[in-house]
Amino acid sequence: xxxxxxxxxxxxxxxxxxxxxxxxxxxxxxxxxxxxxxxxxxxxxxxxxxxxxxxxxxxxxxxxxxxxxxxxxxxxxxxxxxxxxxxxxxxxxxxxxxxxxxxxxxxxxxxxxxxxxxxxxxxxxxxxxxxxxxxxxxxxxxxxxxxxxxxxxxxxxxxxxxxxxxxxxxxxxxxxxxxxxxxxxxxxxxxxxxxxxxxxxxxxxxxxxxxxxxxxxxxxxxxxxxxxxxxxxxxxxxxxxxxxxxxxxxxxxxxxxxxxxxxxxxxxxxxxxxxxxxxxxxxxxxxxxxxxxxxxxxxxxxxxxxxxxxxxxxxxxxxxxxxxxxxxxxxxxxxxxxxxxxxxxxxxxxxxxxxxxxxxxxxxxxxxxxxxxxxxxxxxxxxxxxxxxxxxxxxxxxxxxxxxxxxxxxxxxxxxxxxxxxxxxxxxxxxxxxxxxxx
Amino acid sequence: xxxxxxxxxxxxxxxxxxxxxxxxxxxxxxxxxxxxxxxxxxxxxxxxxxxxxxxxxxxxxxxxxxxxxxxxxxxxxxxxxxxxxxxxxxxxxxxxxxxxxxxxxxxxxxxxxxxxxxxxxxxxxxxxxxxxxxxxxxxxxxxxxxxxxxxxxxxxxxxxxxxxxxxxxxxxxxxxxxxxxxxxxxxxxxxxxxxxxxxxxxxxxxxxxxxxxxxxxxxxxxxxxxxxxxxxxxxxxxxxxxxxxxxxxxxxxxxxxxxxxxxxxxxxxxxxxxxxxxxxxxxxxxxxxxxxxxxxxxxxxxxxxxxxxxxxxxxxxxxxxxxxxxxxxxxxxxxxxx
Ligand SMILES: N[C@@H](CCC(=O)N[C@@H](CS)C(=O)NCC(=O)O)C(=O)O
Numbered sequence: 001x002x003x004x005x006x007x008x009x010x011x012x013x014x015x016x017x018x019x020x021x022x023x024x025x026x027x028x029x030x031x032x033x034x035x036x037x038x039x040x041x042x043x044x045x046x047x048x049x050x051x052x053x054x055x056x057x058x059x060x061x062x063x064x065x066x067x068x069x070x071x072x073x074x075x076x077x078x079x080x081x082x083x084x085x086x087x088x089x090x091x092x093x094x095x096x097x098x099x100x101x102x103x104x105x106x107x108x109x110x111x112x113x114x115x116x117x118x119x120x121x122x123x124x125x126x127x128x129x130x131x132x133x134x135x136x137x138x139x140x141x142x143x144x145x146x147x148x149x150x151x152x153x154x155x156x157x158x159x160x161x162x163x164x165x166x167x168x169x170x171x172x173x174x175x176x177x178x179x180x181x182x183x184x185x186x187x188x189x190x191x192x193x194x195x196x197x198x199x200x201x202x203x204x205x206x207x208x209x210x211x212x213x214x215x216x217x218x219x220x221x222x223x224x225x226x227x228x229x230x231x232x233x234x235x236x237x238x239x240x241x242x243x244x245x246x247x248x249x250x251x252x253x254x255x256x257x258x259x260x261x262x263x264x265x266x267x268x269x270x271x272x273x274x275x276x277x278x279x280x281x282x283x284x285x286x287x288x289x290x291x292x293x294x295x296x297x298x299x300x301x302x303x304x305x306x307x308x309x310x311x312x313x314x315x316x317x318x319x320x321x322x323x324x325x326x327x328x329x330x331x332x333x334x335x336x337x338x339x340x341x342x343x344x345x346x347x348x349x350x351x352x353x354x355x356x357x358x359x360x361x362x363x364x365x366x367x368x369x370x371x372x373x374x375x376x377x378x379x380x381x382x383x384x385x386x387x388x389x390x391x392x393x394x395x396x397x398x399x400x401x402x403x404x405x406x407x408x409x410x411x412x413x414x415x416x417x418x419x420x421x422x423x424x425x426x427x428x429x430x431x432x433x434x435x436x437x438x439x
Numbered sequence: 440x441x442x443x444x445x446x447x448x449x450x451x452x453x454x455x456x457x458x459x460x461x462x463x464x465x466x467x468x469x470x471x472x473x474x475x476x477x478x479x480x481x482x483x484x485x486x487x488x489x490x491x492x493x494x495x496x497x498x499x500x501x502x503x504x505x506x507x508x509x510x511x512x513x514x515x516x517x518x519x520x521x522x523x524x525x526x527x528x529x530x531x532x533x534x535x536x537x538x539x540x541x542x543x544x545x546x547x548x549x550x551x552x553x554x555x556x557x558x559x560x561x562x563x564x565x566x567x568x569x570x571x572x573x574x575x576x577x578x579x580x581x582x583x584x585x586x587x588x589x590x591x592x593x594x595x596x597x598x599x600x601x602x603x604x605x606x607x608x609x610x611x612x613x614x615x616x617x618x619x620x621x622x623x624x625x626x627x628x629x630x631x632x633x634x635x636x637x638x639x640x641x642x643x644x645x646x647x648x649x650x651x652x653x654x655x656x657x658x659x660x661x662x663x664x665x666x667x668x669x670x671x672x673x674x675x676x677x678x679x680x681x682x683x684x685x686x687x688x689x690x691x692x693x694x695x696x697x698x699x700x701x702x703x704x705x706x707x708x709x710x711x712x713x714x715x716x717x718x719x720x721x722x723x724x725x726x727x728x729x730x731x732x733x734x735x736x737x738x739x740x741x742x743x744x745x746x747x748x749x750x751x752x753x754x755x756x757x758x759x760x761x762x763x764x765x766x767x768x769x770x771x772x773x774x775x776x777x
Contacts, residue, residue: 054530055552055669068595070610080598157626159572180627181584181609294582295629296609305627386589386612397612400523400590403530403551 062402069397071388077219084398091393098310099376105315110322117327135320141381148309148385155180161292175289177297182304184290184297191284193229198222229283236279240272306387318375329364369427373420463535463674472514475501476534479519479615483640483749493517496748497538500665503734504681512737521614523590536678538665542592552669556679559664561761561770563657564596565635577656581606586619586628593633596659634661643754677724684731686773688740690764695739702732713776
C-alpha cells in the first residue's frame, strides 16, 4: 500500500491558465465576458457623453409633466392634463388589451384550422391549407393596413344611419352599429350599481377630496378604479361553479359506490345560473344601446376601427402559425392512439377531443408560448393604424413632443421586456405543471 | 489593474465622442449635395411633380440654399419626413436642414435644441369639413371625430381648444397628410385639422374641392420656418441669410429676371452689398460673393416663390395677408444687409 504515493503536488503557475485544459475554458470565458462588458460600457458611455454634449442628458423628469395630448381609447381616466407617465400607462393597457384579445382568438382559430387541415375531407383540408399559406406568407403589417382600409372605405358613415329612410341600419334589434369608425355594441350597466373603488388614491390626492369626504367619486381619482358590481358577479359565479364541482364529486362517489349516477346537469346549471341572475336583477342590470347623437353614436361600447383591424389581423395571422403548431402536435401522437380509441368504439370527434388533443397539447404548448410573445410584440405595429398602444403614446407622441428619444425608447424596451418575461414565466410555470412526469 | 483598463476605455470613449464634430458647411461641400428634410407630400409646399422633381414653397428654400452653397440648385437630396420623424432626422444629422411646415415654438427651439432661422409663412390652425356636414363654426364641433397628424403642434392645440371650450372630441391620430386625406374623404372623421395653409393645399388636391369648406376659426399661431441644429452657428447663419436675402430681394425689387442686370452694379448700396459688388458679405458667411445672385436666380425672390407655388393664381389660392412685406402691411421683414 505504501508504495502508492500521491503524485507530487504541482504548484499553480500562471501559464496553466492557458495551457492546462482544466483552466483554459474558464480563462476564455472570463476574457470574453470582460470584453463584452467593456464593449457595453463603451457604448453606454459614448451615448451618455454624446447626449450630454448635444445638451440632452438622460433625465426622466418629463414623465411627470402634463402630456398635452388626448388619447381616444382609454381604459382608465385620462385627459390632456394628465402626465406623460399616465399616458404611458394608458398605452400599456391598450397593448395588453389587444394582446389578450388577439391571443384568445388566435388560439381558437389556430386549433380549428389545425384540426381541419388534417381532415379526411379533401376540400376542407385544402381550404385550411390555403388559409395557412395565404396568411402566414404575407407580412402582418399588410394585413393590418388592409383590414383598416376595408373598414374605413366600405362601412357606412354614422350619418348614413340618420333620417327617415337611412341607407344604413343597425343590427340585432337596433343594438349593434357597424360604422366606418368602428363597431358600437351594447354596454352592460346597472341601475343600482355598487359603484367603484379607487386604487392608489395617494397618486392624486387632490382629485379624491370629495370622495374622501363622503361625496361623489371623480373619474380622475386614483391610479384606476375597480367596479364592485363586476367583482360581486364574478364572486357569485365562482361560488356557483364551486358548488357545482362539489355536486359532481358527490355524484362520482355515489356512482362508485352504487354504480348509478344521479343526474347532475340540472342542479349544476341551477346553482351556477340562478344566483348570478339574482345578483344581476338586484343590481338592476340592463344593456345600454348605442344611439346616434350629433356626429357619432353615443353610449354603448365603441370598438374602434384601429382596435378591430389590429385585433383581427393579428389573430388571423398568428392563428395561421398556431394552426401549423397544432397540426404538428397532433401528428406527433402515434397512430396507435387513435386506432386504439376507435377500437374502444369512440367516434371521430370524441377521439380528437378526449384522446388526441389532450396528449398533443403537451407538444403544442411550448411553441404556442412563443407565438403569444410574437403576437404581443407585433401589436406594436398598431402605429400603422393609429391604435394608441404604448408604442403610440410613450414611443410615439410623448417621444415626439418632448424630444426624449433615448429615454422613451429605453422605457419602451423595458415595458415590452417585462410583458414578455411575465407572459413566458406564467406560461412556463403552467407548462411545467402539465408536462409528462416520468416516474 | 482591472480598474485602470476600464478607466482607459472610458477616456477613449470620451475622445471618440468629441472628435466627430465637423462643420455642416464642410460636410455639405464635401458631399456635394445638400440633404434637405421636407414633408412627405403637400401640394404647393413640397411635392414631387410627374417627373419626380420636387417643387414647392418649402422646396424653393432648400434649392436656394443649395444654389448659394454649392452653386447648383439641383444638388439637393430631398428627404421626406413625417411630423414624427422630422426632428429625429435633423437631430441625428440625416438632414442638414428642415424646410417642412414646421412651427417655431419655445420647446422646439430651447428643449429640442434646434435653431429656427426665420419665418417663411405666418400661419394658424384651422378646421376643414365637408359642406354636407352643415357645420359653419368650429364651436359646433362638440362630439366630432377629428383627424390629426401626430407629432405636431396641431395635436396639442386641438386638445387645448376643445378643453377650453368644454367640448369633447374623438381624435384619430394619423402619420402623414396623405393618409389623413384618405381617411377624411372616406368619412372616417368629420373634420380634418392642421395649419390653414396645409388645409388649403390638401383641399386643392381633392377631386371636388368645392364640396369642402375651411371653417372661419383660426385657433393658434403657427409661424412656419426652416430650421437647423443648435451648435453650428455658421451653418445657421447661411440658411438664415439666404432666407433673408430672398425676402430683402422682394422688398428691393430684385427678381430672377433682373438679378443679372442689377449685379453689374446699381446706385442702391444695399443691393450692391447683397449682390456682391460692394463689401464682402459672402466671404463673411464662408461663401463667395455671388452666393445670393445664385440663390435668387433659382426661383426668384420671396414674392415670386409665393406666387408661383401657393399664391392666388395657384389651386391653393392663398392671399398674401400676414405674409405680405412689412411695407405692404404684412409681417414679412428682413433685417438689413449691412
Ligand atoms: N405646423 C405644425 C404642423 C406641421 C404639419 O405636419 N403639417 C402637415 C399639413 S400642413 C404636413 O406638412 N403634412 C405633410 C406630410 O404629412 O408629409 C407643426 O409644425 O407641428
